[in-house]
Amino acid sequence: MKANKDNVISLLKKHKLLLIVSLAYLILVLVAPDRAREAFSGSLYYLVEMLQVLPIIFLLTIVIEALVPKELIVKGLGEKSGIWGYALALLLGSISAGPVYAAFPLTKMLHKKGASIANVVVILSAWAVIKIPMLANEAKFLGVNFMILRWILTVISIFLMAFLMGKIIRPSDLPIEPENTAVVINPNTCIGCEVCLDSTADLIAMIDHKAMLTRQPIGPIEIDSLRQSSEKCPVHAIHLPEIPSHRVPKIDMPDQTIETS
Amino acid sequence: MDIFTLVFLVIAVVLAIVSFVKDRKKTLSAVKKSRKMMGSMLSEIIAIIFLIGLILAFLPPELIREFLGSSNTLLSTLLAALAGSITLIPAFVAFPLIGSLVDAGASIVPAVAFLTTLTMVGIVTFPLEKKEFGTRFALARNLSSLFFAIVIALTMGVIL
Numbered sequence: 075m076k077a078n079k080d081n082v083i084s085l086l087k088k089h090k091l092l093l094i095v096s097l098a099y100l101i102l103v104l105v106a107p108d109r110a111r112e113a114f115s116g117s118l119y120y121l122v123e124m125l126q127v128l129p130i131i132f133l134l135t136i137v138i139e140a141l142v143p144k145e146l147i148v149k150g151l152g153e154k155s156g157i158w159g160y161a162l163a164l165l166l167g168s169i170s171a172g173p174v175y176a177a178f179p180l181t182k183m184l185h186k187k188g189a190s191i192a193n194v195v196v197i198l199s200a201w202a203v204i205k206i207p208m209l210a211n212e213a214k215f216l217g218v219n220f221m222i223l224r225w226i227l228t229v230i231s232i233f234l235m236a237f238l239m240g241k242i243i244r245p246s247d248l249p250i251e252p253e254n255t256a257v258v259i260n261p262n263t264c265i266g267c268e269v270c271l272d273s274t275a276d277l278i279a280m281i282d283h284k285a286m287l288t289r290q291p292i293g294p295i296e297i298d299s300l301r302q303s304s305e306k307c308p309v310h311a312i313h314l315p316e317i318p319s320h321r322v323p324k325i326d327m328p329d330q331t332i333e334t335s
Numbered sequence: 336m337d338i339f340t341l342v343f344l345v346i347a348v349v350l351a352i353v354s355f356v357k358d359r360k361k362t363l364s365a366v367k368k369s370r371k372m373m374g375s376m377l378s379e380i381i382a383i384i385f386l387i388g389l390i391l392a393f394l395p396p397e398l399i400r401e402f403l404g405s406s407n408t409l410l411s412t413l414l415a416a417l418a419g420s421i422t423l424i425p426a427f428v429a430f431p432l433i434g435s436l437v438d439a440g441a442s443i444v445p446a447v448a449f450l451t452t453l454t455m456v457g458i459v460t461f462p463l464e465k466k467e468f469g470t471r472f473a474l475a476r477n478l479s480s481l482f483f484a485i486v487i488a489l490t491m492g493v494i495l
Binding site for chain 1: 336340344361378381386388389391393423425431433447466467468469471472490495
């Protein structure tokens with residue numbers, strides 16, 4: 075019963091925003107049906123836009139994940155990419171299509187594969203403001219001078235902003251996806267030496283002379299003990315993928331980031 | 336579908352096929368990962384889309400036009416920046432709207448503030464940004480975008 079209840083709660087939490095919006099529509103239908111119809115039909119344009127753009131984003135995230143080597147992203151957009159990184163990020167953001175929310179999964183993927191925070195900000199901002207069809211539209215309705223001046227000022231602002239964000243935001247401020255915290259022990263390399271049991275006896279069991287993970291670690295202490303085992307392992311069979319020491323999930327720990335809301 | 340989006344679709348499909356041919360296993364695992372990522376966003380994206388419609392029903396372009404045309408430039412700039420942060424209007428609606436205002440003699444400062452926050456600051460898309468990049472990142476990016484949008488607007492007012 076309890077598991078069932080937990081399921082419902084997590085489902086409600088997951089769709090919280092959708093629930094709120096649906097409720098707002100429901101109330102509006104009752105109070106002002108005309109407004110509700112207007113709102114609904116106004117949304118359809120964006121729905122069509124999303125349906126056009128999401129498949130592209132879906133395919134591109136797959137391509138980045140599977141086809142683009144990590145080293146290339148680190149070199150082109152990483153912390154040490156410097157001014158060329160900014161230029162590349164600006165170019166990538168400018169040749170994009172679709173609304174900015176489509177850029178979130180793509181830039182997240184790039185960040186996971188080594189792009190710096192500053193360059194992520196450049197891509198997101200350029201994605202939002204600078205688009206070739208949009209620039210043409212702007213020149214048509216507001217004049218070429220207006221468009222060029224706004225473009226120059228925007229690009230300067232984007233670089234300043236990215237530089238500042240790169241200083242303010244640490245990689246540890248970004249949420250960690252649960253899949254990244256999965257720890258794996260490679261049974262093909264494990265030699266059954268049991269050294270790992272010294273620090274992680276409650277998470278690892280020896281089965282058939284191979285170390286097996288009994289469950290995934292919970293909280294920073296267990297992850298840390300697994301990291302120790304991983305470092306001690308003579309054949310490096312314990313993999314803690316994508317959890318550098320500064321990104322250990324903060325579970326049951328007070329939030330230490332200062333927010334300026 | 337406009338030509339630009341179409342070109343991107345073709346490029347994306349071609350690259351995905353190349354990836355599949357080159358490394359089938361890796362591509363399939365990437366498909367799984369992406370599907371999970373998009374799946375977790377979908378509910379929020381749909382919610383956001385209908386939220387935009389809701390906001391536009393209460394804050395239609397005509398009303399925004401009134402804000403922007405006000406004679407008090409400082410007030411109208413702040414209101415314009417705010418309106419741009421809340422709403423998401425497609426470019427092909429926004430540019431003619433702003434263009435007609437400027438032609439009618441309105442100050443360009445609120446117009447630019449509106450145009451820039453319209454795309455760079457997203458209060459509606461904030462939940463999604465927060466989910467992907469964390470509260471601190473989303474807050475810092477949106478606030479600094481708002482600040483720079485006003486700086487850009489004021490600078491353009493001085494130059495033009």
